[in-house]
Amino acid sequence: MDWFRKTKEGLVTQKKKEIPDGLWTKCKGCGEVIYSRILTESLWVCPSCNYHFRIDAARIIGLLLDDAKLEEFDTNLSSLDPLNFRDSKKYTDRIKASQQKTGMKDAVISGIGAIKSIPISLAIMDFTFMGGSMGSVVGEKIARAIERAIAKGIPLIVVSCSGGARMQEGILSLMQMAKTSALLAVLAKKKLPFISVLLNPTTAGVMASYASLGDIILAEPKALLGFAGPRVIQQTIGQDLPEGFQSSEFFLEHGFLDVISERKDLRHNLALCLEYTYNRPAME
Numbered sequence: 001m002d003w004f005r006k007t008k009e010g011l012v013t014q015k016k017k018e019i020p021d022g023l024w025t026k027c028k029g030c031g032e033v034i035y036s037r038i039l040t041e042s043l044w045v046c047p048s049c050n051y052h053f054r055i056d057a058a059r060i061i062g063l064l065l066d067d068a069k070l071e072e073f074d075t076n077l078s079s080l081d082p083l084n085f086r087d088s089k090k091y092t093d094r095i096k097a098s099q100q101k102t103g104m105k106d107a108v109i110s111g112i113g114a115i116k117s118i119p120i121s122l123a124i125m126d127f128t129f130m131g132g133s134m135g136s137v138v139g140e141k142i143a144r145a146i147e148r149a150i151a152k153g154i155p156l157i158v159v160s161c162s163g164g165a166r167m168q169e170g171i172l173s174l175m176q177m178a179k180t181s182a183l184l185a186v187l188a189k190k191k192l193p194f195i196s197v198l199l200n201p202t203t204a205g206v207m208a209s210y211a212s213l214g215d216i217i218l219a220e221p222k223a224l225l226g227f228a229g230p231r232v233i234q235q236t237i238g239q240d241l242p243e244g245f246q247s248s249e250f251f252l253e254h255g256f257l258d259v260i261s262e263r264k265d266l267r268h269n270l271a272l273c274l275e276y277t278y279n280r281p282a283m284e
Contacts, residue, residue: 023218024036024225045203061113064159064266070122072113073148079106079136080140083170084168094168101129102128104129104130106127106138107130107135107162110124110142110145113143117268119201121154124159125206127161127201131162133166133173134177135165135204136169138176139180146184150183154194155193155277156193158196158210159180161201163201164204165204176205178209193216199219201223202219203227205226207226212256215277219252221248223248248260
């Protein structure tokens with residue numbers, strides 16, 4: 001019987017279209033899938049839940065500085081391997097892989113720029129380079145950024161985004177905490193402002209040193225802040241921890257932060273802070 005026969009004549013089949021990589025991004029906050037162009041236009045902030053995606057140092061420069069221009073210094077500094085450290089990979093191999101991936105020498109960019117015509121010494125940590133970890137090079141570049149602020153008599157801004165000290169350099173990494181903190185004391189004696197900006201995450205040795213020493217401390221919403229992870233703290237003190245106790249909102253409520261700033265407002269808020277502390281009006 002012809003009732004059950006199907007003919008393929010006249011049927012048009014289509015090949016499955018491949019979706020280009022990077023066209024859509026899934027929000028880590030609410031799980032919504034966002035068209036990447038919309039995400040770029042919103043400064044990498046989820047339009048549904050306000051989750052602030054992590055952005056690299058180059059995007060932060062474009063977001064904050066006049067004409068997106070930074071006169072970069074110390075571009076030739078690169079980490080060595082003083083301990084001949086090796087875990088699953090050689091430390092030198094990890095450095096080379098991160099350099100190839102990011103195009104950076106290490107986890108911080110530093111230089112001189114301006115925010116609404118106010119000159120600043122700026123350092124920006126980049127989490128994409130080994131988790132923004134602080135080794136000898138990061139500590140040295142932060143130190144030199146502080147010294148430039150002192151020499152030029154201008155404010156200092158450090159944008160932190162880091163998992164902490166770099167274990168592959170051992171005590172040499174921890175020494176950067178003392179070095180940068182000591183130089184910040186000199187900056188304070190010169191009565192020059194230091195504004196610290198905390199992104200998600202800012203933890204461990206970075207948080208325990210210069211990131212927490214700002215005259216004014218700003219953070220993005222819902223940033224993870226603290227010295228150690230919640231599991232480590234809970235196991236150490238043997239007590240349950242308050243919900244969200246390592247968020248920027250919790251830190252603001254308990255007096256550690258001065259401002260929680262949306263990314264779209266960060267440049268404006270920094271300009272206000274500079275105007276209040278540097279005695280020089282910002283230019284629109």
